[in-house]
Amino acid sequence: MVKRKSLFWRYGVAVLTVAIALVVTLFLATLIHKESPFMLFFIAILVSAWCGGMGAGLAATALAAILCNYFFLPPQYVLSIASWEQGLRLTIFVLEAICICTAIAILNSARVRAQQSQVAALHCQATLLQSEERFRLLIEGVKDYAIFMLDADGIVASWNAGAARITGYKAREAIGQHYSRFYTYTDIESGIPQQELQTAIAQERLETEGWRIRRDGSRFWANVVTTALKDSSGEIQGFSQVVRDVSDRQRSEELLRQSQERLHLTLEASQIGIWDWNLHTHELKWSLQQEALFDLAPGTFAGTYEAVLDRIYPEDRASFSEAITRALERTGEFEQEFRILSADGNIRWLAGQGKVFYDDADRAIWMTGINRNISEQKQAAARIQAVEREKDFLLKEVHHRVKNNLQMISSLLSLQTNYVSDRQTLEILKSGEARIFSMALVHDLLYRSQSQNFVQINLADYIETLVNNLYSTYDTAKLNCKQVTLKLATEPIWVSIDIAILCGLIINELTTNAMKHAFKKRQFGQICIAVQFEEPQTHNHVILKVSDDGIGLPLELNWQNTKSLGLQIVNILTNQLKGNIELTKKDFGTEFIVRFSI
Structure with missing residues (x-):
């Protein structure tokens, strides 16, 4: 229905304007009899083409040509062309009218495109404004990051809520100030702020970490990303900075570093090496102390199980392999003492401990453990055993000598009884002999003991x-x-x-x-x-x-x-x-x- 009305309107305008042109021309026929009768029809065609488009303009042209031929070209009131001159005039009129319609159509098309471009431009502008507003709200709403802009000289040009929270500076206090005010005095004296801007220009993006100063003078460890902003010609227009307070992470990393350093010193002092064995790739990783235990230069361990066996004393390789197999297949725990051969041919005792880790399918995937140098303990134990043997020998000898001396006294008393006839005296001697025997018997039993317990x-x-x-x-x-x-x-x-x-x-x-x-x-x-x-x-x-x-x-x-x-x-x-x-x-x-x- 709308399309029909539009069509009726377009061609109705063409008919109406041509009719008006005809009436006006007929009314002014006495004045323009000798002039061209097509003048006013050009205006009708122009109006029809402008209002109704190319189709209405062509329709007006056709209708105007018919009316001119009928009313104004001789013979009048007859639709015929009497001479070639009249035909030429009518043809020229039609061509001029077509050119006018074409020109009007082109202008209309240009006008529509201009309107569409204007609408699109207005829409883009509105979208851009909305996007900018959203971006502004996003930046201002970020609380955990300080996001701000610098001009080409390093002057703060914008400031978000996160920057205010992290640094303590409000927007009115920060904007217009050089960004170096957030650096330590030592960094400012060293020219670090300017150096970072120059590096950002050269690399387009720079990420650094260091101490920054808050408004109250306290320090925080900051992660800073500086991005150079350039125009299409490559000229620097300013910088954007994203600053994050990572003081907690820095403290954690420092504590971790100190802990690792203490662990390294402890392992080095106690001569403990750490090893990891990936059971899928069969790759073995050793710490530097582990390599030192096996008398290897740093980084020279081949990283294979066979390389470990090569360093173990030949007589201990079988028991070592059995302990590894037992841990992998049954117990999940490895514990073994073994010997290795050092480069100078000396034997070193090590105590190994390890644990096997499994995946969800209960398959062994990883094994890790430590090795300790127990050579000094083994030597000390050997010395203690030697001292114990010597002590046992001495105690046994002491008991033997005491027993012999007591037995000699007992024997003398026994011999003395052969020369005593008095019964009372004899009883006294026998009692003394029995008492001495009871004491000698203790030393005799200790001397003959097989338990090596002499106390x-x-x-x-x-x-x-x-x-x-x-x-x-x-x-x-x-x-x-x-x-x-x-x-x-x-x-x-x-x-x-x-x-x-x-x-x-x-x-x-x-x-x-x-x-x-x-x-x-x-x-x-x-x-x-x-x-x-x-x-x-x-x-x-x-x-x-x-x-x-x-x-x-x-x-x-x-x-x-x-x-x-x-x-x-x-x-x-x-x-x-x-x-x-x-x-x-x-x-x-x-x-x-x-x-x-x-």
Whole structure:
């Protein structure tokens, strides 16, 4: 419908303007009879072409040519051309009209294009203004970055909110100032601000880091990107700067650097090397200290597992490979001590430790670890073992000599008994001999020990040997008893030499007294000796029991204050043990109980 109205309007204007031109020409026919009748029709054609376009102009031309031929060219009121002159005039009119229409169409097209260009220009301008506004809002809205412009001389030309937050300067304080005011005094004296601008011009973009100064005088570590802004001819127009406060990162990097330096010094001082093994690429990476441990120059390690095996002592290669395989296939942990051959042919001991890492499919992908130089520890351990062997030899020799000396004294006492007829004197000599034997027996057991422990003795073994010797020493036939049996109830208890000797002397005295006095006019008797822990869980307190089933002690006897040398010795020895002793009297026999701590 709109298209029809437009078409009707365009061609309606053509008809109307031609009709008006005809009426006016007819009205002025008397005045322009001798002139060209086409003058006013040119105006109609021009108006039709301007308002209706090329089609309306051509339509007006055709209609005007017909009307001129009918009304103004002889013969009038007949549509015919009487002569060639009239045909030529009409043809010229049509051609001129067509030229006018064409010119008008071209002008209209140019006008439309101009209007369209103007509209497009207005749209671009509006878009540009909107884009600039958005960019301005974006720049001003950035709080974590200082973004500002400098002119060609380094004067601040713009300032965003991020710049104000980071530096403390407001826009009115910063704009118009040279940007070097944000640098340290040392940098300004060194000409660094200007040097950076010159470098930015040469490279078009420069990224630097350094100290900057805030408005309050405090410093911050800044990452700065400076971009040179040039026009189409290459002339510098200014600079843009993007500044970011990376003080936290700089502190973290400094702490990391210090930590790595301390770690490096620690590893170097402790002679620890670090290695990483990529199990996919089979590439091995060594630290410089690791190369030093293997007596390699820095950077000369080949980076392969085979190169490691080549440096390991031949006798240790198999066990080293087995430890690696065990870690990769089963345990995930590597720990091995091995030897390497240094360049000068010396052997160096290393202790290796490592851990295997796996992917999501539980496949070993990485192994990392350390190696420590333990050569000094190995040498120290060897020296300690040598000292221990020497000490053991000396202690064994001491025990042997003490035992021999005591046995010599015991033998002299035994020989002396052959020349003594007095029974009391004989008993005294035999008691002394037994006491000396109990002390000599400790040294003899230590000398014969296979445990290489020369400071402690098994109390159970010692008591068993001691009691058996006492039993064989006393001739039961001379006692008023046909048979005295010994019953032992002991458990392994390791004690020092001093405690063993004291316990041996106590058992010697109590057992000897029982053999001499407990079984008078008896056909048989039994002596029981027991040594055990009072509390099996703690192993700190020991109970020593010596009992018999003989006639017992007289009721009126004060055994703790008696003239009997044996009981006096027992009390003295118990005090030396820092223990206590008690006597339990039974219907038949006695029982002495000694408690002490070890």
